[in-house]
Every structure is written in structure tokens, then in C-alpha cells.
Amino acid sequence: MTEYKTSENKGQQGETLLKVENLYKSYNRNTLVLQNVQMALKQGEFVSIIGPSGAGKSTLLRCINRMIDPTSGSILFDGVEMTTLNKADLRSQRAKIGMVFQHYNLVSRLSVFENVLHGRFGYKSTLQGVLSLFTEEEKKLALEILDKLGMKEFAYKRCDQLSGGQKQRVGIARALVQQPKLLLCDEPIASLDPNSSKVIMDHLKDISETMGITVLVNLHQVDVALKYSDRIIGLNKGSIVYEGIPENLSNMAIRDIYGSEIEDLILE
Numbered sequence: 001m002t003e004y005k006t007s008e009n010k011g012q013q014g015e016t017l018l019k020v021e022n023l024y025k026s027y028n029r030n031t032l033v034l035q036n037v038q039m040a041l042k043q044g045e046f047v048s049i050i051g052p053s054g055a056g057k058s059t060l061l062r063c064i065n066r067m068i069d070p071t072s073g074s075i076l077f078d079g080v081e082m083t084t085l086n087k088a089d090l091r092s093q094r095a096k097i098g099m100v101f102q103h104y105n106l107v108s109r110l111s112v113f114e115n116v117l118h119g120r121f122g123y124k125s126t127l128q129g130v131l132s133l134f135t136e137e138e139k140k141l142a143l144e145i146l147d148k149l150g151m152k153e154f155a156y157k158r159c160d161q162l163s164g165g166q167k168q169r170v171g172i173a174r175a176l177v178q179q180p181k182l183l184l185c186d187e188p189i190a191s192l193d194p195n196s197s198k199v200i201m202d203h204l205k206d207i208s209e210t211m212g213i214t215v216l217v218n219l220h221q222v223d224v225a226l227k228y229s230d231r232i233i234g235l236n237k238g239s240i241v242y243e244g245i246p247e248n249l250s251n252m253a254i255r256d257i258y259g260s261e262i263e264d265l266i267l268e
């Protein structure tokens, strides 16, 4: 495992947490889904990735925690090169990266509380995991996080009795109980109505601002990216074609990002 961290550059607000360089991904030999992606995220930053369907947004997010293996390139996260980690080191490094999914990925028949505690699995031995052995501190942490997200009163409800917005708050709580440094959110509001979407985006913004956790969100909605992001990254056919603050995202830049799909965007 390659270690780059020093005592000086770790744990300080605003330091680089993630650095992606020369990242390429192809699922088959003919097509490159990501091409020469370069990006860096600071601690506590809120960054959105926008782009048309098929641009490679999900692939990029999933390469960062190696749910998908990149074809080549470097992903330096919290001082550690992710691309060359063995299974055990990858597991402990992944514990520091929470993931939030469009379809929540909860176990429907289990309670909210149990689903949230599943976020601790990355810190457990297989046996502890199988037996669902959680400490009192872990249970307290889970309840505190549910409280922060306005979900404490639902702790003992089964997840299949919740609305979409409530399920997504459970998904966020499960990611937060990992005590992550980075949250990867793959279309977290794509299945939600506007009111629930606002609740979720407000929570994600609050998490970056008050907990200092870096948040990287894939979004379809440009207006949402403009409202919440410190920085926006625009992806088109696997390449970054825009990177900058929301104020600088011109109509021309939006055309570069969405290309021939611009009409769909305006109609939305």
C-alpha cells in the first residue's frame, strides 16, 4: 500500500482529500467510458457532477471506491493510492467512504435502526458481522445520526413502511455511521418528488458544512447543482468539459456538457 500522508497534511480543513489523475475506464476494448479524468476534492467541499445520460457519472463515482476497477490512472484518497490496494487494505480504506444510492439499497424487511447499523460492517470481522454484534457506542451513534436527520422516531419501523424521502435519509444515516471522510451520492434525488429532494439536498449540504465531510454528488438537475455546489464538474462522453464554481457555468458551458441532448435538458 502506498502511503503519501504526513502528519502536516492530514485532518486539516481545506486540504486535498481526493486526487484523481489520468483516469481511464473501458468496459470493453472498443469504448472508453472515462477518458483522462483529472479532479481534486478538498475536505468539506460540496461538488456536483452533471452530464447527460451515459456520460460516465456513475462509473466515475464507482471507480473512486473501486466498486468498479478503473482501467488505468491514479486515485489518491486520504493519502492512500486506491488502485493498487489489496482486499484487506481496500476494505479499511472503503470504510472511510460512504455511498448513497438512487434506490437507497436498504434491506426492506429490517428496521431503520438495523439498516443504519449495517454501515458499521466495514469495521467488523466476518463473524461479528454475521452475528450483528454492535457495541453500545455504535448504537448510540446510530440513534444520534437518525436524530440529526429527523428520523429518530422511525428507528424501529420497518424500512418498507417508509416514504422515498425517508428511505433516502436512512441511506444517508447508514453512510454517516461509517464516520466517513467522503460521501459519494449517485443520483440521490432522482427518484424523489421536489419537496423530498430539497430535504435530502439540504441535509447533504449541512453534512459538508457542519461535519466537514466532503460530498460528491451525481445530479441530473442543473438547477440543483447550481444552488448547492461549491464547485461543478461537467462530464460529456467520459471527459471533463467543465470544472468551476456555479457562477461561471455559462449557457455555452452547459451546451458543451449536454451536447446534442441540450434540447432534452431545456424541455425538462
Ligand SMILES: Nc1ncnc2c1ncn2[C@@H]1O[C@H](COP(=O)(O)OP(=O)(O)OP(=O)(O)O)[C@@H](O)[C@H]1O
Residues within 6 Å of the ligand: 027, 028, 033, 051, 052, 053, 054, 055, 056, 057, 058, 059, 060
Ligand atoms: N457494467 C457495464 N458494462 C458495460 N457498459 C457499461 C456498464 N456500466 C455502464 N456502462 C456504459 O458506460 C457508459 C457510462 O455509463 P454510466 O452509468 O457511468 O453513465 P451515467 O452518466 O451515470 O448515466 P446515467 O445518468 O444514465 O446514470 C454508458 O454507455 C453505459 O452503457
